[in-house]
Amino acid sequence: MSNPGNQSPAASQEPKVSQEPKQLLHLVFGGELTDLDSVTFRDLSKLDVVGIFPDYASAAMAWKAKAQQTVDSAQTRYFIVHLHRLLQP
Template sequence: MSEAQPKQLLHLVIGGELSQIKGIEFKNLDEVDIVGVYPNYATAYAVWKQKSQLTVDNAEMRYFIVHMHKLLDPANGD
């Protein structure tokens, strides 16, 4: 008997230097760090936390978790 697979909820981790510290616009899109796509929030969060801690000395550098599953299927926004 096989175990049921958990629902795949894709999350993207990206980061880069922002134009303004309180904004969400990147200074240079060519330098955006596309870290990867992860199958769930917990995995994405662990990677986000690691990348964020590596750049803690740069106030303009930010990493984000994008809930791709909500963009792909907005009607089912788990």
């Protein structure tokens, strides 16, 4: 019995390519600053790491929620770090 194109059954199977979207990880964290003119935290042991998020949109939602919770503390700031940019070779 012959195989069309003389290919073995294993050769005709193509490897599956993942269709998952590229991970664009973002870190959201914050804390109290020493002053508003710098990004120096008053106490590193009290940094609030909100989490790592799979995309900017979800990170921005988390950032906004935390920023709104601390609206009465002028010295407290939250930041979004684009981890995917730091991880690229």
